Amino acid sequence: MTFVKMFDFRRLGDDRGSLVAIEANNNTPFPIQRVYYIYGSESNVARGFHAHKVLQQLAVCVAGKCTMLLNDGNTKVEVVMNSPTKGILIEPMVWHEMHNFSPDCVLLVLASEHYDESDYIRDYEEFLKQVNQ
Amino acid sequence: MTFVKMFDFRRLGDDRGSLVAIEANNNTPFPIQRVYYIYGSESNVARGFHAHKVLQQLAVCVAGKCTMLLNDGNTKVEVVMNSPTKGILIEPMVWHEMHNFSPDCVLLVLASEHYDESDYIRDYEEFLKQVNQ
Numbered sequence: 001m002t003f004v005k006m007f008d009f010r011r012l013g014d015d016r017g018s019l020v021a022i023e024a025n026n027n028t029p030f031p032i033q034r035v036y037y038i039y040g041s042e043s044n045v046a047r048g049f050h051a052h053k054v055l056q057q058l059a060v061c062v063a064g065k066c067t068m069l070l071n072d073g074n075t076k077v078e079v080v081m082n083s084p085t086k087g088i089l090i091e092p093m094v095w096h097e098m099h100n101f102s103p104d105c106v107l108l109v110l111a112s113e114h115y116d117e118s119d120y121i122r123d124y125e126e127f128l129k130q131v132n133q
Numbered sequence: 134m135t136f137v138k139m140f141d142f143r144r145l146g147d148d149r150g151s152l153v154a155i156e157a158n159n160n161t162p163f164p165i166q167r168v169y170y171i172y173g174s175e176s177n178v179a180r181g182f183h184a185h186k187v188l189q190q191l192a193v194c195v196a197g198k199c200t201m202l203l204n205d206g207n208t209k210v211e212v213v214m215n216s217p218t219k220g221i222l223i224e225p226m227v228w229h230e231m232h233n234f235s236p237d238c239v240l241l242v243l244a245s246e247h248y249d250e251s252d253y254i255r256d257y258e259e260f261l262k263q264v265n266q
Contacts, residue, residue, distance in 0.1 A: 017174030017234070023167045023247050032165040034156045035243060037195050039217055041150030062170050062239050063196045084172055084239075101150070106195050106217075106239060110168060114156050 003094070004070050004077045007058065007087035020084050022058070022110065029089070030056045030112035037108045041066075041101035048097040051121045051131075056112040057090040064105030071095040073131035081107070095127050136227070137203055137210045140191065140220035153217055155191070155243065162222070163189045163245035170241045174199075174234035181230040184254045184264075189245040190223040197238030204228040206264035214240070226264050228257065 009027065012019045024032040038047065048069075059068065065082035072094050079088055090096050090109075098107065113119070121127045142160065145152045157165040171180065181202075192201065198215035205227050212221055223229050223242075231240065246252070254260045 013173070015175075016178040017171060017180070019169055019171050021167060021169035021248065024165065026247065032157065032168060034154060035165060035168060035241075036152055036154035037217065037241070038150060038152050039195065040146070042148075045149040047150070062172065062241070063237065084170065104196065104237065108168075108170070108195070108241065114159065115154065 002075055002077050003072045003091075004079065005089040005091070006079075007089065009060075009085045009087060011085050018084070022087070028058050028110060032110050033113050034111040034115065035108070036111070037106055038098070039106045041105060043101055043103065045101060046097055046099045049122065049124075051095045051127050052092050052119050053121065054092050054113065055116075055119050056092065058087050058110045059090060060084060060087045060108045062106050062108045064102035065100075066098050066102065066105045066107055067100040069097040069099065073128055093131050095124065135208055135210050136205045136224075137212065138222040138224070139212075140222065142193075142218045142220060144218050151217070155220070161191050161243060165243050166246050167244040167248065168241070169244070170239055171231070172239045174238060176234055176236065178234060179230055179232045182255065182257075184228045184260045185225050186252050186254065187225050187246065188249075188252050189225060191220050191243045192223060193217060193220045193241045195239050195241045197235035198233070199231050199235065199238045199240055200233040202230040202232065206261055228260050
């Protein structure tokens with residue numbers, strides 16, 4: 001048991017194909033104000049390297065795979081994301097990094113707020129300072 | 134000029150990879166209450182074949198490609214969806230079908246409401262009757 005919350009989404013579908021639905025406030029603990037997707041990343045590229053003060057996010061790898069590293073300042077958890085039915089919650093004040101993108105990876109993220117640069121903590125030492133206050 | 138509204142999303146990114154962000158009410162004409170994605174469809178499978186009375190949807194093909202057929206009862210428009218930066222609005226009372234899924238296709242759809250079976254019109258003759266009232 002760690003601070004990381006995972007979600008299992010129901011796969012609707014049959015031999016013809018699959019469908020996964022995520023409803024705001026039903027399958028997410030927040031309203032969905034922003035949806036973004038990351039794709040076309042090189043395997044040697046790492047992304048993220050920040051925490052948010054307020055923003056809540058739910059990430060799902062809808063194609064291919066990547067590795068998500070979450071760090072609450074005390075514990076680091078590494079999760080291989082390779083299923084459209086597995087979601088991972090990125091809560092506020094959790095440092096996160098994404099690594100090992102497969103060429104076909106599409107990482108879908110649902111977020112609780114519109115973009116706000118002032119919500120980012122991009123300096124790791126500053127993150128540790130704030131989280132350990 | 135047809136009844137079909139297309140959206141061009143800005144691709145944020147560089148040589149390392151791409152990111153597309155869609156914000157509720159900024160990049161969509163509706164709040165985002167539901168997010169679903171269709172994947173693993175066989176190429177000989179067709180999906181959709183319904184219209185909605187009230188639901189508004191924005192569809193983006195975030196991986197692979199498929200063909201979207203939209204029909205307002207008077208005009209049929211066929212759009213090849215093959216770009217993570219191209220969105221298509223599916224407005225109420227528009228019959229829609231999806232065809233020609235590539236094996237790697239992931240069709241992402243943002244919707245204005247939670248799932249409601251009573252909002253579906255699944256009979257084409259009934260759709261024509263209602264739309265031509």
